[in-house]
Amino acid sequence: MEFPRQRLLVVSEELDKAELAALKFLSLEHVPLRKLEAIQKAQDFFEALQEKGMIEGGDLSFLKELLYRISRIDLLEAQLGSSREQMERDLQIPGRARVSAYRYLLFQLSEDIAEDEMKSFKFLLGKELPKCRLNPKTTMLDVFIEMEKKGILGEDNLSMLKSLCAEINISLLKRIEEYELNLFGEEEMVITGEQRGSTGGHEAHARWLVSSVAPDSPGRWNESSRLEAYKMTSRPRGVCLILNNHNFAKAREAVPEPKNMKDRNGTDVDAAALRRVFSKLHFTIAEYRDLTAEEIRKIVNIYRCQDHKDKDCFVCCILSHGKKGIIYGVDGQEVPIQELTTSFTGQNCHSLAGKPKVFFVQACQGDACQKGVTIETDSGEQDYSIETDARFQLDCIPSEADFLLGMATLQDYVSYRSPREGTWYIQALCQHLECSCPRGEDILTILTAVNQEVSRKSCKPNAEKQMPQPSFTLRKKLIFPVN
Template identity: 40%
Template structure:
């Protein structure tokens, strides 16, 4: 029964469902008359944490029985097929009779034949890879970058905070540099200043529901932050998940198969990177800034951050941040030279990692050597080259 299926994966769903998907599912359940408007409002208002919202939604639906639970399962498959498969709902019996009083026809399908079919498909795909690629396949190795405009570039610049001690002088320099370079690259640029965490979340959801006819989506976020996300101007945290997840293939179909690029300038912790001396004649060192981590749940994403997890990022009041200023310079140069984005970001990593400065620690009052290493992670499947018009 569908309600038993939901109870079986309740904990996994609570941990896996994102806030945007939960809200979409609640809208679906309201439209299908499974939950009333007051029930939906109660779930959202009485449960501030994402996991609590998911738990309350699942419990409310399973109490209504098989048919209500089946609707939630079907809507989940539509809204987030990755989570649907991840928790094992794709293995549930799909031949339940519509009414529990009617017996199921024949034995339930077994896992082994299904796994065998999957293995056969994988084997077939592997054999196809041995063929020589056609010219058309070569053309498909690069993302299209010819629409006019190329796409939308959204810039969120949090410079002025409710707590004036958190103000970020120099952020305007970064926002201006990003606006200049992406207009140069043919993008429509929209700048949003001093947003709260909630406004950032709503802004991302708004953009994810729009029709995107361009070839690419770019989002730049300039703020304070930590390993979990970035700060709104009121000091509350906006999790990075709430910035990225609205744009996956399920939540934003018009960006399916198109690159979705995020540049984030923010600290990701309070640790300070130590510097190491390298002589001019030394060879390249392994395992430096060219290590990337893929995210299997989503395709065609690239996330470039100003520093590695747990460490500080740096910004000059008069010149802007190390990462964004280097990024803008190399984006412009790379577009003119036909360089792909990973080549551009590797140059940014190299330039920023060689920078250093003296920074006064606000707690101890002592000066220390500032060092930073940007990092990029991606699930791009093709080369991405920002070709200016």
């Protein structure tokens, strides 16, 4: 088979500096460090692989694995004639994976370490590594390489890295423990590094790589927990659709006038918070303001019909008035929440099948008040307005898998909005996403913290309270990586 130089040229032109650095790092067991450090162009990297016999004739299996590991599925499919599914099958064949389990672990950690966490690593390593190697341009992969050079990091020497992760981010430590558990087993984890090198060997190596085929999967942390995570590596992750209804003048002009159709002052504060947070989480933001019921349907249908094949998730945030199981357009007309969520089932939106579909709804859903937290009315003189945001009815979320529906409060009850500060629910949600996603916490853990925060809020004088409640058919952990 003729050597596909033209395709390699196209691939080389598509790779950016960070991706080339990742490919070089993952190849360190096959190409000497000194040679890799001198390489600045992807074409030179491919030449080095060819010299080492890693690209021979038409055999591009190693390059395919590298592109798969860094999640350049577009190049894998378009230029090398493979696919994510094919690579997942191939890498489960014993001996097929050529990126070492240890090297891949370090790469995964580098992808999960946030910017502020990387600064902490550099600070704590200040006495171990030369300061000139810890400048602002030094990446986490560079830090790992310097640690290896100093002999404080290696396949059988993870103790210092584990200590650092324990100080900085416990979820990173759990990733290392997962690697050790899968690679060596519970009993072998107590063996010394020298003894460990002679046990398990290639079989253990293959076992861990098979368990970590999905680049972002946290896998299992112990023998009894095997819950994997949804893939969340695409850039962008997907669309965050924000439907933000503020001005209900059209509804107030209707005859008869719908009940409680005041303008939703403060909703723009919520929308701004959602834009900020989901942009940081690498979503494409699509915001629409003051939509009638028919316009809501049309916008939702546009995104239902979009091709989400290269995206990992879909998020929809709805900010409006409503009643039980219903949201209102600014014209006072009703749109069932179930109609919106069902639009994105696998049958109605094929490219989102098997991927998480997340809905957050801040909308009037009822009139009852929960005792325990005081409230103020929605007048121009007071801080908080009553929004009757109740929990979904049972049929609001599709029975199909991979959905999450977060509602601001329990069924039949009100929720609260400050004209200056936004709603309790959306503000708490955004704050906890911003704080907890960099630590690797999953969405259900985050929503539990949101429940706790909102339930503790109060305002005078009537001792009313609010309790959000999510509903979900998720099959895996849903984690939004910041990197």
